[in-house]
Amino acid sequence: MIVKALKKGHTLQTEDGREILGPDATKGERTRVRILDEAAALASESGIGAVTLGPLAERLGMSKSGLFAHFKSKEALQVEVLMRAAERFTEVVIAPIRAEKDKPKRLGMFFENWLDWIEHPGLGSGKGGCPILAAHFEYDDVPGPVRDQAAKHNGEFYDLIRRLVAVALPHADQDAMVAAIDGLGLSHLLRVRLMGDKKARAHTMQAFEALLKNPPLKGA
Amino acid sequence: MIVKALKKGHTLQTEDGREILGPDATKGERTRVRILDEAAALASESGIGAVTLGPLAERLGMSKSGLFAHFKSKEALQVEVLMRAAERFTEVVIAPIRAEKDKPKRLGMFFENWLDWIEHPGLGSGKGGCPILAAHFEYDDVPGPVRDQAAKHNGEFYDLIRRLVAVALPHADQDAMVAAIDGLGLSHLLRVRLMGDKKARAHTMQAFEALLKNPPLKGA
DNA sequence: GTCTGAATAGCACGACCGTTCGTTTTATTC
DNA sequence: GAATAAAACGAACGGTCGTGCTATTCAGAC
Known part of the structure; x- marks a missing residue:
């Protein structure tokens, strides 16, 4: 797991101290980054084709639909994972x-x-x-x-x-x-x-x- | 499609004239080779992960179950495709x-x-x-x-x-x-x-x- | 506090997956 | 031909997939 902090008011940081989101980032944006990081880890282990909603949602401790709502489609998610x-x-x-x-x-x-x-x-x-x-x-x-x-x-x-x-x-x-x-x-x-x-x-x-x-x- | 002949009594040949099966090969063996060739073509186009029973059966003009009966599992089929x-x-x-x-x-x-x-x-x-x-x-x-x-x-x-x-x-x-x-x-x-x-x-x-x-x- | 919209959950859907099973068709042997 | 074995089929199973909906929860502004 890369992302450490989630609370607003704090700067979102990763293990190596990179700053991803400023202190005034909305919660959706924070979750989005969290999803992308976890998806990248999953893609790293099993390939981009293995980035599917169900398992990814479970790793994140959230529902498939909640996750899905952040992206227009699975393909869009995969493309963003590549960009990340x-x-x-x-x-x-x-x-x-x-x-x-x-x-x-x-x-x-x-x-x-x-x-x-x-x-x-x-x-x-x-x-x-x-x-x-x-x-x-x-x-x-x-x-x-x-x-x-x-x-x-x-x-x-x-x-x-x-x-x-x-x-x-x-x-x-x-x-x-x-x-x-x-x-x-x-x-x-x-x-x-x-x-x-x-x-x-x-x-x-x-x-x-x-x-x-x-x-x-x-x-x- | 690589395989041309299917009838028994004739030698099974491919487009480039290679001899695969002798004239006394059983029908099951012939079909098996036909499946493997078509599966290899499919794997070539979309990767070995895309070698799935349904689409492959359709390309072969045969039923999923009929196809499946030639192999013990999908994984076994994929391994054989690689060998072929x-x-x-x-x-x-x-x-x-x-x-x-x-x-x-x-x-x-x-x-x-x-x-x-x-x-x-x-x-x-x-x-x-x-x-x-x-x-x-x-x-x-x-x-x-x-x-x-x-x-x-x-x-x-x-x-x-x-x-x-x-x-x-x-x-x-x-x-x-x-x-x-x-x-x-x-x-x-x-x-x-x-x-x-x-x-x-x-x-x-x-x-x-x-x-x-x-x-x-x-x-x- | 209240209000409002964003974020998430819950549920259902149709499609496809690999696999099993009983039946039917087709080859092969006599 | 008949008898027998091999091969192929069709239907169904439980499971997972992506994707819509609606309802609920929660965060942020006042």
């Missing part, structure tokens, strides 16, 4: 790297943060994986708003990598680097979560460092 | 590369065959993606027989890559190469299927060739 997870991703993985001014080091810092996230996304329980990545594969062939949202996130993610590469390794081919870096993360996820490979991190990092040393070159 | 898809994968991606005797070329041939499969797995409709890969991400955190089967496939797949690398690039670090190659395929899948990126193949191949030219080295 993306927020957390930005806070945990992306925001901290701005402190690093050395560009190549910044790229490396991003990659390690990302691997940390893949291993332990900051979404409650601590048990599950990244729901956004899971959604990418779950909905890559299923048209609809969930897929659209997933594609949007992935596009922004690729842009981020491309920018990091552009300033860190100006001579490298950016698109090929995006493919290689993105791939290392995806493969890392499978080796950690599906295979339970204890050495996954070492192998991933070795491949990453070799990639930085000899990147695919522009126009090659 | 893995068979196809072996036939389409792996078997042909034995013809190539030059080891480095064989590795490249495997990779291109794999990309072809990712773009158009040979599983019916032609519309969907690879159900095995989808299952890896769908079930990476969901314990049970489906996950176990998926992990088994992935383990064998990694072994295959490792062997191909070992003979093609003996000086390269095999585990890091597995991570890099597996990753390029996974990322390719997202860029093709989720993002609809027309240039995905060019970027993937550029990264792959750069990887072959400067692979991560042993003990580095």
